[in-house]
Amino acid sequence: MNLNIDAIKAQTFDAIVIGSGVSGGWAAKELTEKGLKVIMIEKGKMLEHISGYENAMKDPWDTMYNGRLTVQQRESHPKLSRDYPYNELTEKYWMNDSDSLYQEEKRFDWYRPDIVGGKSIMWGRQSYRLSDIDFEANLKEGIAVDWPIRYKDIAPWYSYVEKFAGISGEKLNLPQLPDSEFLPAMPMYCVEEHVKKSIFDKFGGRIMTIGRVANLSAAEKAQMGVGRSQCQYRNKCSLGCPYGAYFSTQSSTLPAAMKTGRLTLRTDAIVKEIMYDENKKRATGVRIIDKNTLEVTEFYSKIVFVCGSTLGSTTVLLNSISNRFPNGMGNDSEQLGHNLMDHHFRIGASGDWEGGADKYYFGRRANGIYIPRYRNIGNDKRDYLRGFGYQGGGSRKNWARKNGDLSFGADMKEELTKPGEWTMNLGGFGECLPYYENRVYLHKTEKDKWGMPVQVFDAEFKENERKMRLDMMNDAKEMLEAAGMKNVRAFDNKSYPGMAIHEMGTARMGRDPKTSVLNGNNQIHAVPNVFVTDGACMTSASCVNPSLTYMALTARAADFAVKELKKKNL
Amino acid sequence: MRDCYVKADQEKFYNGLAKFEEGCKFAYGKNFVELSADEKKDAVKKMTVADKETFLRLKELTVTGYFTSEIGATQALAYLPIPGRFDACIPLEPGQKTWAL
Numbered sequence A: 001m002n003l004n005i006d007a008i009k010a011q012t013f014d015a016i017v018i019g020s021g022v023s024g025g026w027a028a029k030e031l032t033e034k035g036l037k038v039i040m041i042e043k044g045k046m047l048e049h050i051s052g053y054e055n056a057m058k059d060p061w062d063t064m065y066n067g068r069l070t071v072q073q074r075e076s077h078p079k080l081s082r083d084y085p086y087n088e089l090t091e092k093y094w095m096n097d098s099d100s101l102y103q104e105e106k107r108f109d110w111y112r113p114d115i116v117g118g119k120s121i122m123w124g125r126q127s128y129r130l131s132d133i134d135f136e137a138n139l140k141e142g143i144a145v146d147w148p149i150r151y152k153d154i155a156p157w158y159s160y161v162e163k164f165a166g167i168s169g170e171k172l173n174l175p176q177l178p179d180s181e182f183l184p185a186m187p188m189y190c191v192e193e194h195v196k197k198s199i200f201d202k203f204g205g206r207i208m209t210i211g212r213v214a215n216l217s218a219a220e221k222a223q224m225g226v227g228r229s230q231c232q233y234r235n236k237c238s239l240g241c242p243y244g245a246y247f248s249t250q251s252s253t254l255p256a257a258m259k260t261g262r263l264t265l266r267t268d269a270i271v272k273e274i275m276y277d278e279n280k281k282r283a284t285g286v287r288i289i290d291k292n293t294l295e296v297t298e299f300y301s302k303i304v305f306v307c308g309s310t311l312g313s314t315t316v317l318l319n320s321i322s323n324r325f326p327n328g329m330g331n332d333s334e335q336l337g338h339n340l341m342d343h344h345f346r347i348g349a350s351g352d353w354e355g356g357a358d359k360y361y362f363g364r365r366a367n368g369i370y371i372p373r374y375r376n377i378g379n380d381k382r383d384y385l386r387g388f389g390y391q392g393g394g395s396r397k398n399w400a401r402k403n404g405d406l407s408f409g410a411d412m413k414e415e416l417t418k419p420g421e422w423t424m425n426l427g428g429f430g431e432c433l434p435y436y437e438n439r440v441y442l443h444k445t446e447k448d449k450w451g452m453p454v455q456v457f458d459a460e461f462k463e464n465e466r467k468m469r470l471d472m473m474n475d476a477k478e479m480l481e482a483a484g485m486k487n488v489r490a491f492d493n494k495s496y497p498g499m500a501i502h503e504m505g506t507a508r509m510g511r512d513p514k515t516s517v518l519n520g521n522n523q524i525h526a527v528p529n530v531f532v533t534d535g536a537c538m539t540s541a542s543c544v545n546p547s548l549t550y551m552a553l554t555a556r557a558a559d560f561a562v563k564e565l566k567k568k569n570l
Numbered sequence B: 001m002r003d004c005y006v007k008a009d010q011e012k013f014y015n016g017l018a019k020f021e022e023g024c025k026f027a028y029g030k031n032f033v034e035l036s037a038d039e040k041k042d043a044v045k046k047m048t049v050a051d052k053e054t055f056l057r058l059k060e061l062t063v064t065g066y067f068t069s070e071i072g073a074t075q076a077l078a079y080l081p082i083p084g085r086f087d088a089c090i091p092l093e094p095g096q097k098t099w100a101l
């Protein structure tokens, strides 16, 4: 009897955090720093900061295939090998296709991490704020439902997370892209400066700026305090940074949470479901499956933060069935799993520049340029809704530049040791509207090897996105041509949902419990002690990279949750 | 080649190389490696016309293999594993080689 009580005590915390990625890391940090005893549960394996980044210091000749995939890998990973994030050097960070058995009614590229830190290790670190143009769009256009928050509600939380994460960038005072709390901006290559000026002059003051990126262009006290140092400009971030110079769970939020002495990290544990008490009308904790032993254990808590990444979180909610919630926890509105969004991209143009031959650079900037949205802003009116931004950048061609021609021999070899001409690339990232029909649901019978129901995807880009893509391609071409670039090549490499790895929606925030899953504090309307603070909560997608918004919403919800706990409201 | 290309491409490439060797034997009575520098150049030149596909693949593999090898990257190119800082626009000094990474 005593043993039992002790065991239950050991399994009881103030808060449970599901997932240890960008969102979960922030939840753990904020909740522990506010005095709560927290367990963070992660399905992936442990990845130690620094010592775990096995490939980070490798030279090209230390690798078997210089990062390329083998035929065998492409065969064993038919889905993951569709795009670049999965390669020889990052293989270990991803969940195997043979374990990830999701199904596609329509093609969906799902990149699922399998490590502590989630995708915060592999992410591209581009960090932008949403604006009121985003928060008001649904309401103004009569699309989906209104966001229950506005920019002023989240602005202080953007500032709060930025000061800790460290975002490098340039202040611009644009209404569509509010400034962050910036570390020094990284400079532009000469070709970028050239294109920037041309775009500004020839397109009515259109802006190009340096990318806003979560890399420490300078390390401040907040960052050095958790052992981080300044960026060394090696541009190998996706392998893990031995200097802790970009924001990840391991470099930033995990050490902060650990420092409190109040965090327990449980790895290799899949949260199967959230348990619900009908009398109390509250969640009581979670049930987990040990990935290695398949043993099922329960953990109990006063509050639960669901941060399993959009689709991971919605899977858990859909799988949390009770008498009260026969279709998934918090699914009174029947919106759970619906309104799945992602950005559409892989479209734009590139060109060569004859200028700047006498200019070079030092160091490898892990960042590019950004052209903030200009379509459907102010007086601009298009035949589609919303807009897009461009990411891209300049570079000088390297030794691979003659691979397609017939030259060979010593002269060619000598020539290839010299820098080639400058090129410039612009790739659009477009907003996708929230469509109710775009959804993920759980298969009725199929299960994975841990007994979790398999996800099925049924989502596609539609007419609005297709129309937007014409502009995304043509505008890029037009800007590069106007800048006098040669051989301008427009491209459309096709974009499928999931590919941009900015999956959003499926448990949207809203004002009305009848049409949304979460309220303005990321609380499930009907289960107030469960908070969903990752991309699942997004009511619309904006066109900017979303993770900074998950950080801010998570910190904001954590603050609210602890206040509510103190008021005994939860 | 063996691990990163599908079987059909591998075979095409190896057949191309075998044909090339045969061609060398036929024209010079020697294997490619035994040819003089001028003969080698001549033979490869013929290949760019006779079997462009094999030539391009061979070239890509050779160039990539060389510039990502230790000797290629550190001696033929400018190798700097940990730059420590970033300057976006500096004068290109005479003799400056392409960055290896």
Ligand SMILES: Cc1cc2nc3c(=O)[nH]c(=O)nc-3n(C[C@H](O)[C@H](O)[C@H](O)COP(=O)(O)OP(=O)(O)OC[C@H]3O[C@@H](n4cnc5c(N)ncnc54)[C@H](O)[C@@H]3O)c2cc1C
Pocket: A018, A019, A020, A021, A022, A023, A024, A025, A041, A042, A043, A044, A085, A111, A113, A114, A115, A116, A117, A118, A119, A120, A122, A123, A124, A125, A126, A127, A269, A270, A271, A272, A307, A308, A309, A310, A312, A313, A316, A501, A502, A534, A535, A545, A546, A547, A548, A550
């Ligand atoms: C190559 C690449 C480039 C990117 N570039 C950018 C960029 O430039 N800017 C940007 O804003 N975003 C970018 N992203 C997206 C960014 O990585 C994600 O938005 C971000 O990581 C989401 O944070 P998260 O905490 O919600 O999810 P994640 O970071 O994925 O973390 C979720 C964690 O939860 C765990 N989990 C899921 N389900 C369960 C369960 N049932 N039980 C236990 N644990 C579970 C997962 O294993 C995972 O570790 C990029 C992503 C990739 C892969």
Ligand code: SF4
Pocket: A215, A216, A230, A231, A232, A233, A234, A235, A236, A237, A238, A240, A241, A242, A243, A244, A245, A246, A364, A366
């Ligand atoms: S570029 Fe900077 S942040 Fe990226 S791996 Fe190198 S030192 Fe780390």
